[in-house]
Amino acid sequence: MSPRFLVLGGGPAGATTAAVLAGHGASVTVVERTRMPRHHVGESLQPASLALLDRHLGLGPAIAALAFPRKYGAAYVWGESRDPWTVLFDPRLETDLSTLTEAALLAGPYEHAFNVERATFDHLLLQEAARRGADVREDVEAVGVLEEDGRVVGARLLANGRHEDMRADVVIDASGQRCLVGRHFGLTRTVPDLRATATYTWFDGAGGFPGPLGRHIQWIVTVPDGWIWFIPIGPDRTSVGIVTRERARMDEARFDAILATAGLPLEGARSVAPEGGGRLCFARDWSFTHARLAGDGWMLVGDAAAFVDPILSGGVDFAVRGGCQAALALLRGYGDERADRAALLAAYDADVAQDYKAYVRLARYWYGNNRSVEGFFWEAHREIPPHAVSTPYRAFVYLTTGKLAADRHLRVFQDWQERKMFRALGVDAEAVKRAALTARGGG
Numbered sequence: 133m134s135p136r137f138l139v140l141g142g143g144p145a146g147a148t149t150a151a152v153l154a155g156h157g158a159s160v161t162v163v164e165r166t167r168m169p170r171h172h173v174g175e176s177l178q179p180a181s182l183a184l185l186d187r188h189l190g191l192g193p194a195i196a197a198l199a200f201p202r203k204y205g206a207a208y209v210w211g212e213s214r215d216p217w218t219v220l221f222d223p224r225l226e227t228d229l230s231t232l233t234e235a236a237l238l239a240g241p242y243e244h245a246f247n248v249e250r251a252t253f254d255h256l257l258l259q260e261a262a263r264r265g266a267d268v269r270e271d272v273e274a275v276g277v278l279e280e281d282g283r284v285v286g287a288r289l290l291a292n293g294r295h296e297d298m299r300a301d302v303v304i305d306a307s308g309q310r311c312l313v314g315r316h317f318g319l320t321r322t323v324p325d326l327r328a329t330a331t332y333t334w335f336d337g338a339g340g341f342p343g344p345l346g347r348h349i350q351w352i353v354t355v356p357d358g359w360i361w362f363i364p365i366g367p368d369r370t371s372v373g374i375v376t377r378e379r380a381r382m383d384e385a386r387f388d389a390i391l392a393t394a395g396l397p398l399e400g401a402r403s404v405a406p407e408g409g410g411r412l413c414f415a416r417d418w419s420f421t422h423a424r425l426a427g428d429g430w431m432l433v434g435d436a437a438a439f440v441d442p443i444l445s446g447g448v449d450f451a452v453r454g455g456c457q458a459a460l461a462l463l464r465g466y467g468d469e470r471a472d473r474a475a476l477l478a479a480y481d482a483d484v485a486q487d488y489k490a491y492v493r494l495a496r497y498w499y500g501n502n503r504s505v506e507g508f509f510w511e512a513h514r515e516i517p518p519h520a521v522s523t524p525y526r527a528f529v530y531l532t533t534g535k536l537a538a539d540r541h542l543r544v545f546q547d548w549q550e551r552k553m554f555r556a557l558g559v560d561a562e563a564v565k566r567a568a569l570t571a572r573g574g575g
């Protein structure tokens with residue numbers, strides 16, 4: 133019988149896992165507590181995860197068609213100087229930008245991501261999972277983990293006031309900061325020095341960055357109390373949030389007073405409530421991970437695996453890539469009877485944990501706010517194999533845009549595809565590789 137996978141949560145991590153699994157013919161069910169589209173914080177994306185969504189799911193054109201503002205990089209007022217500095221995804225922009233108009237920038241071949249309204253973006257991903265054959269059930273909450281002899285065998289679900297137990301070969305926890313499985317096993321570990329609170333809202337009618345980058349970049353600005361994000365998420369709409377170490381909820385007067393000191397182009401802009409309720413939204417921003425990210429019958433993906441302070445805007449990137457990695461580990465493990473499933477789950481755990489640790493180190497370094505800009509880049513360079521990038525600046529981009537980890541994932545994916553193809557043709561993959569080496573003079 134073909135294996136059955138159950139994904140808890142239909143955000144970017146769960147939707148990506150399910151879409152990739154279903155796309156390769158696996159039987160997968162997703163349960164999502166809400167009904168999409170639903171609001172979510174975390175609007176500034178990275179290019180590598182968009183490339184993964186295109187490579188695995190062909191979603192590049194559909195995401196571009198949503199027509200969200202392009203993001204060519206990030207502008208910072210951060211560090212020992214108050215002069216803004218930028219990090220641009222495409223190396224060509226380091227020289228071209230000074231001669232470009234906004235129209236030429238948008239018409240050019242430059243690498244970019246998008247800043248999005250998460251309700252629309254997340255909905256697209258979950259719809260894609262359904263389109264590829266996943267059984268997507270909205271308004272269904274996972275409320276418990278089913279365990280037999282130390283092995284996870286399913287989840288208890290709640291829908292329309294009724295409980296149902298659903299069994300599965302593997303339960304993939306993508307429930308975001310709810311961390312259903314991680315908490316069930318008591319594996320959650322917070323990072324004590326990276327605890328903050330975010331207060332945010334949307335504005336209509338805000339301006340943009342000077343020059344051609346205009347509203348095609350994300351701003352991060354430090355203020356004495358913390359830092360502010362300014363993320364254009366539509367032609368006229370901007371998400372603005374303040375991250376501080378305070379535990380208590382910030383009131384409107386203080387929110388507006390802090391914004392007034394930041395030098396952002398908000399003059400005349402009108403506040404819009406992101407969730408249709410009060411003007412301000414609040415999000416807990418505590419970094420955490422889990423002692424293990426996979427075990428017998430379970431895997432943790434996206435925020436449900438680990439969450440790093442959003443200073444580097446990496447959450448959705450981790451979620452999408454984690455979904456691809458988790459799906460690939462399962463396809464490799466369950467697509468071949470001889471596969472060592474425990475080793476594949478352990479490799480998934482080690483890969484995600486490694487990326488997470490590199491990110492936490494960089495976030496910590498970042499919060500030592502009296503550093504020079506070059507210091508941030510050098511810190512990133514320490515995480516990268518020396519041959520992989522040319523300068524500390526490019527090392528920073530390679531790491532924080534998710535490309536380093538995405539490239540690693542794609543190498544494993546390609547190897548798996550080749551082996552599958554050879555198997556289907558009845559060819560011994562190892563013999564082919566040996567022959568290729570010999571032909572190149574390496575064997």
Ligand SMILES: Cc1cc2nc3c(=O)[nH]c(=O)nc-3n(C[C@H](O)[C@H](O)[C@H](O)COP(=O)(O)OP(=O)(O)OC[C@H]3O[C@@H](n4cnc5c(N)ncnc54)[C@H](O)[C@@H]3O)c2cc1C
Nearest residue numbers: 141143144145165174176274308330434435442447448451
């Ligand atoms: C203040 C702040 C700012 C951020 N800014 C950025 C940013 O600019 N860029 C970026 O990339 N990331 C950012 N992030 C991080 C980003 O929001 C998350 O990393 C991302 O949403 C993770 O995706 P996910 O699919 O793992 O989880 P989620 O997006 O949270 O999705 C989890 C889903 O699971 C569902 N669910 C929860 N519990 C259950 C249950 N029991 N049963 C069924 N369904 C359940 C939820 O309804 C939800 O839809 C930010 C985070 C914070 C806190």
